[in-house]
Amino acid sequence: MSLITSLSAIEILDSRGRPTVKAYCTLASGARAEAAVPSGASTGTAEALELRDGDPQRYHGLGCRKAVENVKTVIRDALVGKDFDTQAALDTALIELDGTPNKAKLGANAILAVSLAFARAQANEKGIPLYQHFAAMNNNAMPLLPHLTVNLFSGGKHAGGQVPIQDVLLVPHSRSVDDALATTYNVYQAAVKLISEKYGMRPLKADEGGLAPPFPNVEAMLSDAVEAIKRAGYTPGQEVSLAVDVASSQFYSDGRYHINNQALDSSGMVNLLLDWIARFPIISVEDGLAEEDWGGWGKFYRAAYDKVMIIGDDLLCTNPRRIRIAIDYHAANSLLLKVNQIGTLTEALESYQLARDAGWQVVVSARSGETEDSWLADLATGWAGDYIKVGSIMQSERLAKYNRLLEIETVDGLTIHTYDSMPIEDLHVSADSVAALKSYGISTVGEIVELLEQNLRGNFAMDGIGRGILDHLDVILVQLKGKGIWPENP
Ligand code: PGA
Ligand code: ZN
Secondary structure, X not given: XXXXXXXXXXXXXXXXXXXXXXXXXXXXXXXXXXXXXXXXXXXXXXXXXXXXXXXXXXXXXXXXXXXXXXXXXXXXXXXXXOEEOOHHHHHHHHHHXXXXXXXXXXXXXXXXXXXXXXXXXXXXXXXXOHHHHHHHHOOOOXXXXXXXXXXXXXXXXXXXXXXXXXXXXXXXXXXXXXXXXXXXXXXXXXXXXXXXXHHOOOOOEOOOOOEXXXXXXXHXXXXXXXXXXXXXXXXXXXXXXXXXXXXXXXXXXXXXXEEOOEEEOHHHHHHHHHHHHHHOOEEEEEOOXXXXXXXXXXXXXXXXOOOOEEEEOOOOOOOHHHHHHHHHHOOOXXXXXXXXXXXXXXXXXXXXXXXXXXXXXXXXXOOOEOOOOOHHHHHHHHOOOOEEEEEOOOOHHHXXXXXXXXXXXXXXXXXXXXXXXXXXXXXXXXXXXXXXXXXXXXXXXXXXXXXXXXXXXXXXXXXXXXXXXXXXXXXXHHHHHHOOXXXXXX
16 A cells, blocks of 8 residues: 655756656655656647646746645645555546646646656655556566667658657667667768768757757758768678657648658658668658548558557557557557556556557657656666667757666666567467467477478477467467567468
């Protein structure tokens, strides 16, 4: 039982110098914690509401004094003196207290700050690291470090709009956070040199620390990224791949995508995305289509679901209702999880679990306006997200998360996410399939992948392992593919 004895909040500034909320929570055991919430710029329209003061004389209306006041009055009065067994119990109380579908009354910034501060206070109460507390919340016996996706080049709303798309990110194929960061540093430095030669300028940085020279078009941005990977001595697609956040809602108007001096319809945009995938070593495309262009999402899914991760950010807004629709509609195969889009840990966890049950991959993401708080690194590890997206390696609000991942890796000895040792039960296949696999001595995902690699290369010569297993392979293959662990060249 965790009895709340005090709750408070203050207004602090995020990495863009805009106000945000930091909350403090104390429990009867004496455990105490604080947590700060981030804030987006290229936001989805279905996001929970960030309560802002609207006073034009102060921070252009962006002040958070009302949200802070809500923590110190309405929320404190309702929660202090009460016992909350679980995070879900606390978050339900917060949701009911607000009573609106998008947290418009108390503000998602106020609510999430309390939700997070309580989680950290409970971890302190139990005397365990925050990632372990998050793992327990998700019934996850094996916290794992995520793979990194690191912002290299920026455009769109996070930069000066030189190119319409928002980010080109590096995805090092490293087996440790330490190696991923060292690799990223090398590519980032090669890119700094490249753009100073090519564009004759010192490296201007965008909101998340990505480099933002005046690329003539998106293709130049992508080929410069590939060039930087090569110059740093890595093989594109084998040692370092690319991810793109197209953030296409930002350049979609009147049913057209305004990009590369063209006004493309849905099919035109899908073809453009397919062209990028064919020409560059891209493993994931985020918000390739606008948030209201469901038809476009369906087209892209049908053409690319087995080639790349199709990630919904603005489309899904970490909202369970929207994720259910996207699963039914076959609009995406991966979730960008941003806790402040929905406003409580419990609802974000529901989103996470829905995505996982559909065989999707999950990218745990920071916002463009961040703070020095590092809870996101613990969340990505505890919930075992496949990837984390934090921004570049050049600003302290980003490094707080990377440094926390390094700490978890070096001090606590956790390893980066691989499916090799995942028990087959976790694939959500039928009990029959699990029993069949076990009868062949297979108990981990790594063993299935090994088996597939050996046997599919030999033209489906399955005799050595018995034909019975074939009956179950189809469902297992779908699950493996959904989790991005299909052997590369079957
Ligand atoms: P935002 O950007 O935090 O400004 O929404 C991040 C993203 O689009 O992924
Ligand atoms: Zn995005």
